[in-house]
Amino acid sequence: MYFRLGWRNIWRNPRRTAVIMIAVIIGVWTMVFLGALTRGMLEDMIENGIATLTGHIQIHQRGYREDPAVDNSITDPNMVESALESLLPPGSRWTPRVRVNAIASNARHSDGLTLVGIDPEREAKVSFIGHAVTKGRCLTPDEENGIVVGKAMADSFETGLGRKLVLMSQDRRGEIASRAFRIVGIFRAEMQATEKQFAFVAMPAAQHMLKLREGISEVSIILHDQGEAERVAHEIRAALPSTYEVHSWRELLPLLAAYLRLFDGFMWLWYLVVFIAMGFGIVNTMLMAVFERIREFGLLKALGMRPWWIIKEVLAESFFLLVLGMAIGNTLGLLSVLALSGSGIDLSAIAAGTEYFGMTRVIYPSVSAKDVAIANMMVFFLGLLVSMYPAAKAARFTPVEALAHT
Amino acid sequence: MSMVECIDVKKSYRQDKLEVKALNGVTLSIQKGAFAALAGPSGSGKTTLLNIIGGLDSADSGRVVVDGHVLETMTQSELANLRLHNVGFVFQSYNLIPVLSALENVEFVMLLQGVSTAERRDRAIAILDDVGLEGMYNRRPAELSGGQQQRVAVARAIVSSPSIVLADEPTANLDSKTGKGLLEMMKQMNESRNVTFVFSTHDKMVMDYARRLILIRDGLVADDQVKEG
Numbered sequence: 001m002y003f004r005l006g007w008r009n010i011w012r013n014p015r016r017t018a019v020i021m022i023a024v025i026i027g028v029w030t031m032v033f034l035g036a037l038t039r040g041m042l043e044d045m046i047e048n049g050i051a052t053l054t055g056h057i058q059i060h061q062r063g064y065r066e067d068p069a070v071d072n073s074i075t076d077p078n079m080v081e082s083a084l085e086s087l088l089p090p091g092s093r094w095t096p097r098v099r100v101n102a103i104a105s106n107a108r109h110s111d112g113l114t115l116v117g118i119d120p121e122r123e124a125k126v127s128f129i130g131h132a133v134t135k136g137r138c139l140t141p142d143e144e145n146g147i148v149v150g151k152a153m154a155d156s157f158e159t160g161l162g163r164k165l166v167l168m169s170q171d172r173r174g175e176i177a178s179r180a181f182r183i184v185g186i187f188r189a190e191m192q193a194t195e196k197q198f199a200f201v202a203m204p205a206a207q208h209m210l211k212l213r214e215g216i217s218e219v220s221i222i223l224h225d226q227g228e229a230e231r232v233a234h235e236i237r238a239a240l241p242s243t244y245e246v247h248s249w250r251e252l253l254p255l256l257a258a259y260l261r262l263f264d265g266f267m268w269l270w271y272l273v274v275f276i277a278m279g280f281g282i283v284n285t286m287l288m289a290v291f292e293r294i295r296e297f298g299l300l301k302a303l304g305m306r307p308w309w310i311i312k313e314v315l316a317e318s319f320f321l322l323v324l325g326m327a328i329g330n331t332l333g334l335l336s337v338l339a340l341s342g343s344g345i346d347l348s349a350i351a352a353g354t355e356y357f358g359m360t361r362v363i364y365p366s367v368s369a370k371d372v373a374i375a376n377m378m379v380f381f382l383g384l385l386v387s388m389y390p391a392a393k394a395a396r397f398t399p400v401e402a403l404a405h406t
Numbered sequence: 407m408s409m410v411e412c413i414d415v416k417k418s419y420r421q422d423k424l425e426v427k428a429l430n431g432v433t434l435s436i437q438k439g440a441f442a443a444l445a446g447p448s449g450s451g452k453t454t455l456l457n458i459i460g461g462l463d464s465a466d467s468g469r470v471v472v473d474g475h476v477l478e479t480m481t482q483s484e485l486a487n488l489r490l491h492n493v494g495f496v497f498q499s500y501n502l503i504p505v506l507s508a509l510e511n512v513e514f515v516m517l518l519q520g521v522s523t524a525e526r527r528d529r530a531i532a533i534l535d536d537v538g539l540e541g542m543y544n545r546r547p548a549e550l551s552g553g554q555q556q557r558v559a560v561a562r563a564i565v566s567s568p569s570i571v572l573a574d575e576p577t578a579n580l581d582s583k584t585g586k587g588l589l590e591m592m593k594q595m596n597e598s599r600n601v602t603f604v605f606s607t608h609d610k611m612v613m614d615y616a617r618r619l620i621l622i623r624d625g626l627v628a629d630d631q632v633k634e635g
Contacts, residue, residue, distance in 0.1 A: 001517050008505035299501045302462055303515055303562075304490025306483065399462045403497065 002309075006316025009289070016285055017321065023281040024325025024379065025332065027274050031375035032333025033365070035267060037345070040366035042263050048190045049253045051128040053097070053116065053198065055220035056229040058252055059236065060245045064217065070100055070172045073215040074244070080219055083239045089232065091224030095122035098206040099217040102169040104149075104199060109157045114198050115167055117206025126222050129187060129200055136161045136185035143202040147181035150195025154186050161186065167199070171211040179209045190361060267371060271378050278379070279386045286318060286390035297394045298402020307395035314391035315384055322383040326376055333372075337365045408471075409570055409602045410436040410459055415468035417454055417625075428454040430625035431468070436604060436618075438569075441596045443605045443616035451625040452606040453574055459604065460493050460572045461485040473569040490518055494563030494601075496573035500555040502547040508534060508558045509543035515566050533561040537591055553584030557591065564595055570602040577609050589615045 010017045050056060059080055064072035074080060077096055084094055098117030103110055120139040124130025129148070130138070139146055147165055154160055163183050171177035181201060189195050207213065223229060229248040237246040250257040290297070300310055344364040417429040428451045436442055444452040457463040458470055461477055470477040473492050480488065489495075502511045512530040521529070534543060537557040547555050556576060563571045573592070577585030593615060596603050605612055613619055621629035 001514075004510075005503075005505060012505060295501065296503065299497075299503070301486070302460070302489060302495055302501075304486050304488075304518055306486055309518070400457050403462075403501070 002312045002316040010317050020285040021325045023278050025329040027278040028326050028329025029332045033336045035371045036337045036365035036367045039368050041363045043366050049256050053127050054252050056223045056249050057221040057233045059219040062245050070210050075215050077216050093125040094221040095126045096216040097218050100169050102167045105166050116200050117203040132187035133185040134188045139202050146184035148185035148200040151186050152192045152195035177209050283386050290390045290394045294402045297397050298399045302399040310395040311391040314394050318387035407438045408435050409438040411471040413469040415465045417466050439600045441603045442618040444620050446622035450622045452622045456572050456606045461488050492569045494568040494571040496559045496563050496576045498575040498578045500559050504547050507544045512561045533565045537561045573605045
């Protein structure tokens with residue numbers, strides 16, 4: 001009966017019902033859509049951070065992260081390899097790398113960058129570089145003089161495919177190591193900073209230049225399930241001697257991990273702000289609906305209806321307004337997400353600004369069931385909670401006063 | 407057997423800074439099965455007395471007993487229960503629930519009482535037929551004439567077999583022909599179901615129909631006549 005009365009009462013004044021429902025619809029729509037957009041931006045930032053030579057887990061010689069010099073290289077990669085073979089869950093990929101700071105120069109320019117020696121075939125399965133070469137070709141495993149550089153770096157060096165680039169760094173003996181490479185490929189990355197920062201050569205070439213023999217700087221691992229990173233890192237840490245350090249992506253990308261934590265708190269706060277604006281609309285409209293029907297509430301009480309039953313009747317009206325508004329708001333929110341899921345929002349025009357925050361050039365919205373559930377629960381339960389005020393008002397009218405009301 | 411007992415009932419209201427004495431010590435007794443009218447000019451206190459008997463309002467002092475219940479000792483919840491199970495109301499302005507059909511309006515009180523759906527439906531249809539609204543079950547109040555709405559209100563008041571029906575100026579908004587039809591119907595209900603009816607009115611026709619006429623003036627019982635036959 002409460003639901004029947006509630007349902008019919010909300011259609012007594014369709015315009016007022018439309019106004020309050022529009023408030024709920026816009027609130028839920030923005031919560032779902034902007035929540036998905038922000039979540040997508042954050043996920044892209046994390047994905048990009050992980051793909052940009054981070055991986056889900058990294059293994060280094062102890063001390064490498066404080067001082068990333070060739071002295072702190074892993075000298076016995078076979079030990080790490082055998083540990084990984086037994087510990088990594090199915091679907092995991094990993095690759096070794098040599099990674100040192102170097103100075104690149106040509107006839108006109110010189111600049112600092114990170115020289116990365118890779119196994120091209122394995123690296124392609126772990127980081128972005130496998131599908132990032134847009135001009136020229138990828139490296140081959142035994143490439144001796146080939147180098148792949150980023151487009152931004154090539155532009156700033158005014159160089160291109162087939163041109164020579166000299167790299168200089170410090171070898172294992174502490175002496176200056178220098179070698180000339182020829183550019184065989186140019187890659188594009190999500191961020192210009194990545195294009196400027198990294199240059200890739202085949203691992204044997206890097207090891208030879210730095211006199212590392214079999215030595216490597218790091219092992220990067222991608223898991224099938226990102227959520228297992230902490231557990232797997234812990235297991236690898238336990239299996240390897242203490243001369244190795246094992247870090248998950250949350251430790252390797254502390255800023256992003258902090259963003260992620262901040263984001264969850266921010267979402268709650270933001271939902272609350274949207275709801276407060278919406279809540280005033282709900283209370284105001286429900287109060288109008290209650291004061292318009294004072295006589296009716298008086299009648300209900302005269303007929304023997306208890307105050308709590310009247311509260312339930314008013315809450316039933318709010319229930320329908322909220323559920324209908326939420327249904328339409330969610331539909332619009334999900335349709336908006338769907339519309340942008342293919343093309344995303346292109347922020348190339350302000351790429352320099354977005355890069356400052358580690359954002360990608362194109363943002364794709366990502367719907368999280370948890371975010372949608374939190375938004376809906378908040379609107380529903382807080383909506384009913386604020387409706388208690390007009391409902392309690394309706395329940396407090398005395399029959400005589402209410403029936404005398406004109 | 408007494409259905410209503412009022413002993414020295416007093417009630418005053420505050421209007422702005424003025425105290426208005428609505429009842430100045432009413433004492434009366436109404437027997438079960440009565441068809442009585444509280445008559446008097448506007449402001450005489452008859453509606454106030456009716457509200458107090460119905461448990462809608464409370465007396466400042468005195469004693470009110472309705473169907474064996476001493477009202478001044480009852481809580482709001484107990485009064486609500488009394489109104490739900492023992493008292494039926496008919497108001498001057500019909501006061502039907504506009505979003506419910508005639509049938510649903512009649513069913514409403516039984517629903518609050520917890521009567522089963524099937525029984526509710528059967529009893530509501532039967533009473534609507536009795537008050538001459540056969541075939542109008544699904545009409546909403548806005549689709550009924552004033553007389554038909556008041557018939558629905560009467561049907562609602564008596565469908566759950568209350569001990570007493572209190573009708574506040576039931577014919578005030580009706581033309582004389584419709585009002586007469588309504589009074590005939592209520593009289594028939596009174597006789598066939600032995601339901602006690604108490605009206606407040608200043609309509610002569612209602613006074614003529616009443617078997618007992620209690621005249622209220624200045625918050626006191628000024629006259630009390632029981633008609634013969």
